[in-house]
Amino acid sequence: MQSLGSTLGKSKPDSKKTVTQTQTQQTQQTQREDQDMATQAPKKSNRGFASMDREKQKEIASKGGKAAHAQGRAHEFTADEARSAGRKGGEAVSKNREHMAQIGRAGGQARGRNRAMADRSGHANANANANANASAE
Secondary structure (H helix, E strand, C coil): CCCHHHHHHHHHHHHHHHHHHHHHHHHHHHHHHHHHHHHCCCCCCCCCHHHCCHHHHHHHHHHHHHHHHHHCCCCCCCHHHHHHHHHHHHHHHHCCHHHHHHHHHHHHHHHHHHHHHHHHHCHHHHHHHHHHHHHHC
């Protein structure tokens, strides 16, 4: 007669092996499903503005704009109003000196990079030759 401990000892590894095999099979099944889903085109929703074709969107947007003007809720800036709004925005941004310095620094660095790229590719020489030819004429 076998002892209780030896019987249990034999059944535990078998149960672990079965659990591991089951987990492996589930993982493989999930991977197959993921691959199947990746190869299929995603289903498009038929709801919402973005799902419509461009012409339909344009038509609806046009109606909205016309309705807003008809109700007096739309506003078109005159040249003076636009100029004034731009000036206000520029003044607000330029009050932050640190921000303005950062913008200028980024612009200068970009210009330097562009000039260096042109020098490496020979465009600077071509431009210099074109300028020399234009001034000679």
